[in-house]
Amino acid sequence: MKSKLRLFVCMCFSFMCLFSALTVEAAQMPLDLVIRASQKVAGDWYDASGNKVLSISNGYINGCRIVDGADFVGGYPGAGVFIIQEAQGRKAIHLEWLGNGEHRTLIMNKKSQLTNRLQKEHYESVRGVHLGMSRQQVIDLLGAPSSSDVRGRETLKYMDLGLSVSLDHNMVTVITITGKGSHFDKSGLGTDASMIDYYNFYQFNRMPSEFSKNTFQGAFSIGHGEYIFFGNNEVSLSVYSN
Incomplete structure (x- = not known):
């Protein structure tokens, strides 16, 4: 009986060790993939005051070598933790990247919003x-x-x-026209405009279907x-492409 009990304990211990090893292995990410992920956000990044906060290139962040990484999710947009080797030791930096073109944005340590353009524009x-505004700027403009x-x-x-405004990390990322009280400032188009009007003004690369106007296309x-985006009797403007 004792020998069977010892065998059972040994088997449980072996499974625990195997599970632990698999868990550690799953949490690790090859360095070449970490560096490849950093290339998605290569360049100089500035805060709202125009100060250069990050410079990322060739496997380095602010001149410090990237030596490890963890918790990477998504492609683009995406996020992950980059670990760099500073003179005084290792330092972890969480970065989340989103947006394209004028709205390409980097969120550092889940709070600092950075841009790669000193003069950020909107269309x-x-x-x-407009996209990229802060929560307070929206309230200052429209009220509570x-x-x-x-x-x-x-x-x-x-x-x-007839409007809703969605924010990520205190930044406007989606503006949705929900009723006839609002329309786009540049085109003058709203929820009651035809798909032909939208196509002709914005020069979409494909023609949206009038029959599917209220379904996701x-x-x-x-x-x-x-x-x-069109759908549910609403029209949205977003920094996201999906």
């Missing part, structure tokens, strides 16, 4: 609200929202204006890193 807007929803990402809802690029 389209709704009631003066009718309500807000913080599930997943924060969404400021302006029911009387994918992203329609309008250039400058901005995309339009």
